[in-house]
Amino acid sequence: MTLRSDRDLLQAAVDLSRLSPPAPTHYAVGAVVTDLAGTVLATGYTGEVEHFHAEEAALAKLAGAGAALYTSLEPCTFRRSRPRPCTDLILAAGIRRVVLALREPLLFADCHGVESLRAAGVEVVELPELAPAVRAINAHLLAAPAL
Template sequence: MVRAITQDEDVRWMRRAIGLAALCPPAAGAYSVGAVIVAEDGTELAAGYSREADPREHAEEAALAKVPTGDPRLTTATIYSSLEPCSQRSADRTPCAQRILEAGILRVVIAWREPSLFVADCVGVEQLAEAGVDVVELPELAEAARAANSHLGLS
């Protein structure tokens, strides 16, 4: 039986993801994002943030790299990302929405939709939803997620 996740839990984990975004080294051409993967039992499996180990690394990519490929806990896990998972990247990097689908994660919680600053139209939420992923948006935390990106001059 799948355990129901409460709104309070979602908010708590998203605040953790937003806190991780504050650790990102600012970059003129990139968002500062935090991500946390939480197992069904409520334990943290992994966390990451943009540019944690590589200047081109995204938060979801960093977190997913810390969980073994095929780990059965991923199919019942939730990934919390302070920003909508990207739907396109340069040719040699897999978009985060695709990485989430490949990992088998069926629940994604975001705080903020990606603005059209670097990509004209991010459709990460739509791609995930079309693939059957339960996507939850916490717009009440979008401003906190934006704050970690003040270096980009977003209003």
């Protein structure tokens, strides 16, 4: 499957996040890994595999490295349930571009995913027009967005 735009690929990640069962202990997040042409190589969502974040679930399915990762929420820099945060996994996988909709709200951890990835030379693109959908999907944790 090849999608053409960052917005389309990020929307696919947001749509995947809807598969994550709402829980008081984690955000519902979706992730899509692509090659340079935008061909989807792997997908994941929070809760797909117990204790796996969306990015971790998608990256675990790759035989090789992907070029870009689309994630509905900023990749974590701190984990309580696993030894490595998603930013470390992204860097280890050789991902050179990350596109996200919403920076992680200060609820579970003080996340610095965007800054950490940029400091390591990863291109980070934010598409805030999709952030309201991510907030709505995570309304079980966040205040409902104003209309």
